[in-house]
Amino acid sequence: xxxxxxxxxxxxxxxxxxxxxxxxxxxxxxxxxxxxxxxxxxxxxxxxxxxxxxxxxxxxxxxxxxxxxxxxxxxxxxxxxxxxxxxxxxxxxxxxxxxxxxxxxxxxxxxxxx
Amino acid sequence: xxxxxxxxxxxxxxxxxxxxxxxxxxxxxxxxxxxxxxxxxxxxxxxxxxxxxxxxxxxxxxxxxxxxxxxxxxxxxxxxxxxxxxxxxxxxxxxxxxxxxxxxxxxxxxxxxxxx
Numbered sequence: 001x002x003x004x005x006x007x008x009x010x011x012x013x014x015x016x017x018x019x020x021x022x023x024x025x026x027x028x029x030x031x032x033x034x035x036x037x038x039x040x041x042x043x044x045x046x047x048x049x050x051x052x053x054x055x056x057x058x059x060x061x062x063x064x065x066x067x068x069x070x071x072x073x074x075x076x077x078x079x080x081x082x083x084x085x086x087x088x089x090x091x092x093x094x095x096x097x098x099x100x101x102x103x104x105x106x107x108x109x110x111x112x113x114x
Numbered sequence: 115x116x117x118x119x120x121x122x123x124x125x126x127x128x129x130x131x132x133x134x135x136x137x138x139x140x141x142x143x144x145x146x147x148x149x150x151x152x153x154x155x156x157x158x159x160x161x162x163x164x165x166x167x168x169x170x171x172x173x174x175x176x177x178x179x180x181x182x183x184x185x186x187x188x189x190x191x192x193x194x195x196x197x198x199x200x201x202x203x204x205x206x207x208x209x210x211x212x213x214x215x216x217x218x219x220x221x222x223x224x225x226x227x228x229x230x
Contacts, residue, residue, distance in 0.1 A: 002158070043205060043220040056215025078149065090159060099147045099209035099216040102168075105159035 003027065004106035006091050012112045019077040021109045023091030025072055031055065031094045032074040033103055034066055038087035049074055050097035078111070086113045116141045118208050120221035127196050128229050135191045135224045137206030143167075145211035148182065148189045149218065154202040162204075165189065196228045 005088035013019055019027035025032050034046040060066075063081075068074045078085060088108045088114035094101040117140040129132050139148065150162040163173060165182050173180045176191045177194045193200050205216040 002160075024172055033216070033218075035218075042222050043221070045217045048215045048217065050215070054214070056217050057148065058217060088157065092159075094167075096217060099211060102149065102161050102164045103216065103218060104161060105151070107156075107158045110157075 001102040002075055002106065004091060004093050004104055006089075006106035008109060009107065010110050010112075012114065013081060014114055015081055015083060017081050017113075018077065019081065019111065021076040021078070021091075023074045023076070023106060025074070025077075025091075025093030026104055029104075030072065030093050031092035031097050031101070031103075032068050032072070033092040033094075034060075034074070034076050035038075035092065035105075036087045037089040037090060037108070038084075040053075043090075046076070046080050048097070055097050081113045083113050086111055116143075116144050116146075116208050116210055116213075116219045118206050118219055118221035120204075120206055120224050122224045123222070124225040124227065126227045126229065129198060130195050133200075133226060133228075134195050135193075135204050135206075135226070137189045137191065139189065139206070139208045141187075141208060141210055143210040143212050147209045147211075149207040150180065150189075150191050151205045151207065151211070151220075152209060153205065155221070160203070161190075162229045193226070196226075198228050198230055200226045201226060214225050 046060040047054040092103040152160045206221045
């Protein structure tokens with residue numbers, strides 16, 4: 001158990017809908033990351049927050065947005081969902097914002113868009 | 115642009131055999147970090163090791179060992195005397211120091227199947 005929690009574990013929704021994925025980092029970690037794992041794209045970095053501020057951005061679609069709250073939990077919002085958004089979404093956390101720190105991953109949220 | 119290549123998509127071995135997973139990376143940065151993660155069938159990603167670009171010493175942890183060679187841009191991972199519990203997908207990843215934040219670029223992964 002990495003100490004990173006993600007809810008829900010599974011999510012099934014229809015095209016065009018909007019969902020929110022939630023992540024709580026390990027105690028003491030200030031950075032939160034979101035990754036998407038799909039069969040065709042592999043594991044891809046989406047976005048990083050550090051202590052409430054956006055720190056780095058990857059190939060995150062405009063339909064997706066994220067934020068980190070004062071209590072350091074983070075939410076990833078996915079809107080106007082398409083079939084291709086079906087994937088496993090991971091949250092990770094680390095103590096600091098730079099790459100001297102390893103990232104610890106949560107169990108993931110499996111999103112199925114029908 | 116940074117890139118990680120794991121050429122082996124799947125490796126099948128019999129228990130107690132050794133297995134080596136290849137990882138080749140590309141980066142223009144002189145300071146970078148390399149990682150290995152394990153994804154067992156349950157789906158979570160488990161951190162195994164981090165190595166910085168200035169430390170080329172090989173590392174051993176139990177049955178796991180890692181060989182980092184900057185000359186060939188490789189960071190290979192060997193499981194000695196494999197066990198069924200080693201069956202998983204293994205990912206190599208790279209993070210560049212000059213890039214903003216701590217983005218991990220992952221390879222495509224190598225699925226290891228250890229048969230009893």
